[in-house]
Amino acid sequence: MTETKLISTLNKENLPHLDKTYVPSRLLLGPGPSNANPEVLKALALNPIGHLDEAYIELMSEVQKLLRYTWQCNNRITLPMSGTGSAAMEASIANFIEPGEKILIAKKGYFGDRLVDMASRYNADVSVIEKEWGEAFTFEEIKYEIETKKPVIFAIVHAETSTGVLQPLEGIGDLCRKNNCLFLVDAVTSLGALELFIDDWKIDLAYSCSQKGLSCPPGLSPFTMNKRAEDKLSARTSKVPNWYLDLSLLNRYWGSDRVYHHTAPVNMNFAIREGLRLIANEGLENIWRRHNSNAIKLWKGLESLGMDLHVSSEFRLPTLTTVKIPPAVDGDAYRNHLLKNFGIEIGNGLGALSGKVWRIGLMGFNSNEENVDRLLNLFDTELKKFSIFDSSSF
Numbered sequence: 001m002t003e004t005k006l007i008s009t010l011n012k013e014n015l016p017h018l019d020k021t022y023v024p025s026r027l028l029l030g031p032g033p034s035n036a037n038p039e040v041l042k043a044l045a046l047n048p049i050g051h052l053d054e055a056y057i058e059l060m061s062e063v064q065k066l067l068r069y070t071w072q073c074n075n076r077i078t079l080p081m082s083g084t085g086s087a088a089m090e091a092s093i094a095n096f097i098e099p100g101e102k103i104l105i106a107k108k109g110y111f112g113d114r115l116v117d118m119a120s121r122y123n124a125d126v127s128v129i130e131k132e133w134g135e136a137f138t139f140e141e142i143k144y145e146i147e148t149k150k151p152v153i154f155a156i157v158h159a160e161t162s163t164g165v166l167q168p169l170e171g172i173g174d175l176c177r178k179n180n181c182l183f184l185v186d187a188v189t190s191l192g193a194l195e196l197f198i199d200d201w202k203i204d205l206a207y208s209c210s211q212k213g214l215s216c217p218p219g220l221s222p223f224t225m226n227k228r229a230e231d232k233l234s235a236r237t238s239k240v241p242n243w244y245l246d247l248s249l250l251n252r253y254w255g256s257d258r259v260y261h262h263t264a265p266v267n268m269n270f271a272i273r274e275g276l277r278l279i280a281n282e283g284l285e286n287i288w289r290r291h292n293s294n295a296i297k298l299w300k301g302l303e304s305l306g307m308d309l310h311v312s313s314e315f316r317l318p319t320l321t322t323v324k325i326p327p328a329v330d331g332d333a334y335r336n337h338l339l340k341n342f343g344i345e346i347g348n349g350l351g352a353l354s355g356k357v358w359r360i361g362l363m364g365f366n367s368n369e370e371n372v373d374r375l376l377n378l379f380d381t382e383l384k385k386f387s388i389f390d391s392s393s394f
């Protein structure tokens with residue numbers, strides 16, 4: 001035995017077990033994560049099996065089949081990447097951009113900025129079109145930019161979680177095909193919650209996450225790519241500059257070869273298998289309807305309480321609502337009040353909208369009428385306590 005003494009200031013007696021008193025129960029009505037379905041949590045708690053076990057290989061195929069249904073596509077390469085949504089986001093850049101190639105990014109919020117940052121790290125020639133935070137692009141604006149800039153990839157966020165805008169995507173796929181560019185869509189806050197047709201809308205590449213519409217904990221990022229994207233990938237002249245996210249290596253494990261690449265987060269795949277099963281069971285059309293109607297209920301309720309919504313009704317995002325913080329209210333204090341006293345999390349504004357809006361999420365398992373009623377009731381009874389003016393003026 002070594003004579004070296006351990007360096008430790010840990011007081012083991014004071015380290016509690018991780019249980020319900022340690023992790024408080026929360027209703028997550030913010031921008032994500034959203035609460036996981038209890039059935040998903042049961043699957044998550046199973047003992048892991050080997051990532052090359054026959055039973056696990058079968059589960060992988062089921063996850064892929066279920067994902068193809070949820071994405072509404074027949075893409076061969078459809079898989080959940082290990083990591084949160086940003087992992088598949090980065091894979092979508094790392095695999096498809098070679099240094100100096102032009103990517104056009106339509107930026108209208110925080111996650112558009114992240115795409116720009118990632119693309120520049122992979123030495124893309126980055127072109128940007130911008131909109132105010134809270135607006136969507138028109139088809140004509142996108143058409144003009146693609147035709148004049150001639151990028152190899154056009155990237156856009158479907159559901160901008162930072163602003164509460166739903167970007168219409170119809171027609172852009174055809175436009176990209178005509179102009180010989182790949183159509184890349186961030187579907188992190190739309191997959192499993194809002195209408196999305198990967199094949200029909202001719203989306204070449206898309207990524208999402210497990211913790212928003214899919215009612216799972218964070219940890220996986222579903223990804224899909226079609227034949228056009230496969231062709232671009234196989235035409236690469238340089239190695240993908242990211243080993244962990246290299247799609248040709250990942251597909252040797254998820255495809256027929258089943259060659260070890262990295263140890264799969266086995267339990268997270270149990271969880272997503274269950275989350276996707278629940279989605280298939282309910283049916284996508286029912287799910288889309290549920291998200292829409294609960295969002296409309298929330299919007300009407302907030303407006304009838306005299307609150308203003310940040311996004312005009314035609315571009316409003318059912319999974320995430322941005323509501324203006326009334327000028328007389330301390331937004332952070334009210335948010336903390338909901339969390340501390342009612343166990344409900346809502347989000348603050350990001351970037352340009354910080355201090356101006358709250359962000360209310362109704363995603364997956366959490367999109368239900370009871371949650372909407374509960375939150376509206378709290379806005380009715382609690383908000384008046386947070387006016388920095390005399391509360392009788394409310």
Ligand SMILES: *Cc1c(COP(=O)(O)O)cnc(C)c1O
Pocket residue numbers: 032084085086087089111157159160161162186188189209218
């Ligand atoms: C949440 C989110 C991401 C990032 O996903 P993480 O799981 O946080 O890595 C990317 N894009 C959008 C639109 C998001 O809402």
